[in-house]
Amino acid sequence: MVGGGAVSVPRVSGVLETALYVEDLARARDFYQRLIGFELFFEDARMVALGVPAGAVLLLFRRGGSVEDVAMPGGTIPGHDARGKIHVAFAIPWGELSKWEAHLEACGVAVTSRMKWPRGGTSLYFEDPDGNVVEVATPGLWPNY
Amino acid sequence: MVGGGAVSVPRVSGVLETALYVEDLARARDFYQRLIGFELFFEDARMVALGVPAGAVLLLFRRGGSVEDVAMPGGTIPGHDARGKIHVAFAIPWGELSKWEAHLEACGVAVTSRMKWPRGGTSLYFEDPDGNVVEVATPGLWPNY
Numbered sequence: 001m002v003g004g005g006a007v008s009v010p011r012v013s014g015v016l017e018t019a020l021y022v023e024d025l026a027r028a029r030d031f032y033q034r035l036i037g038f039e040l041f042f043e044d045a046r047m048v049a050l051g052v053p054a055g056a057v058l059l060l061f062r063r064g065g066s067v068e069d070v071a072m073p074g075g076t077i078p079g080h081d082a083r084g085k086i087h088v089a090f091a092i093p094w095g096e097l098s099k100w101e102a103h104l105e106a107c108g109v110a111v112t113s114r115m116k117w118p119r120g121g122t123s124l125y126f127e128d129p130d131g132n133v134v135e136v137a138t139p140g141l142w143p144n145y
Numbered sequence: 146m147v148g149g150g151a152v153s154v155p156r157v158s159g160v161l162e163t164a165l166y167v168e169d170l171a172r173a174r175d176f177y178q179r180l181i182g183f184e185l186f187f188e189d190a191r192m193v194a195l196g197v198p199a200g201a202v203l204l205l206f207r208r209g210g211s212v213e214d215v216a217m218p219g220g221t222i223p224g225h226d227a228r229g230k231i232h233v234a235f236a237i238p239w240g241e242l243s244k245w246e247a248h249l250e251a252c253g254v255a256v257t258s259r260m261k262w263p264r265g266g267t268s269l270y271f272e273d274p275d276g277n278v279v280e281v282a283t284p285g286l287w288p289n290y
Contacts, residue, residue: 009182010237010244014199016282016290017234018163021227037154041288051289054159054199059232066232074261078270080278082166082229087204087211089162092155099155116219125223133225137161143186144196145161 019059021066021082022130028060031128035107036090046070052090089123089135091145097122100136117141164204166211166227167275173205176273180252181235191215197235234268234280236290242267245281262286 022028029048032038038050038058048060063083070077092100104111104126112133113125121140128134139145167173174193177183183195183203193205208228215222237245249256249271257278258270266285273279284290 008248009180010241010248012181012183012198012281013236013238015160015163015197015201015203015233016236016286017232017280018160019232021229021231035154036157038157039288049287051287052160053157055236055290056160057234057287057290058160061232069258072260074263075268076258077260078258078278080230080232082227082231084166084227084229085225086166086227086231087162087164087206087225088160089202091158091161091200093158096155103153103155113214113221113223115217115222118219123220133223135162136157141161142194142196142202144184145200145202 014054015056017057017059018088019061019080019082020086020088020128020130020132021061021063022128022132023063024129025060025062027129032058032060035103035109036134058088085127085131085133087133087135089137092136092138094138097124097138100124121145159199160201162202162204163233164206164225164227165231165233165273165275165277166206166208167273167277168208169274170205170207172274177203177205180248180254181279203233230272230276230278232278232280234282237281237283239283242269242283245269266290 041051042049046065050058067081068079115123119140121138123135123137186196187194191210195203212226213224260268264285266283268280268282
């Protein structure tokens, strides 16, 4: 399918959509909208779309609700669905780390882990209402961050 | 947990990590590295990390391989795991759309759907070797993209 030789690959600009699958859309929407501050772009019985800074979108799908293809005027959106605890990480500025710790505590969200990375960054981990493993991380984690 | 009143939320800069769960790490790594052109940042028996333009990272986890917490010198990485077909979308520049169509065809990857959005953007959908639903999308899709 993908050859072993040199391949000229068209450009990608970045991550646009990252998806989580949840039992209760309204509960998850409130968590990501109120706790993490993302802007509500769209919601229906199947999904919620939340705007993330820097041009990305967090998609929340109701578990079992996006299995089928969806026919739209402009084409068809293929079905997908998942179960389990998915990991997602959001970048935060260094100066916001202590504010995030205080904010999570004030909101009654337990920090399940605090991780110091070899490159100097720090991550806080916590769970969303569906058990998805959410991380907020300062710079100093990956070669590009 | 999260009150209904006005809450001051610390800043998020963007999406840092988006995760997929795959049966065969090497197969998925080759797909995202060779076909989509992401840079290999890290790999071990548990996971592969690939650099995505604009400071994001695509994480591929071996299904069943990241269930347990991982103790590191700097802290503990919480466990997570998922099954199913997860959706992920990558942003592409407008001028790369036809190149992406040609590239996917040349690599023998079927475009499962082509979607024209009300805001003017176009998406191509295809599957990775594990059936995850991958989208590449031009601008003109969401209020922030």
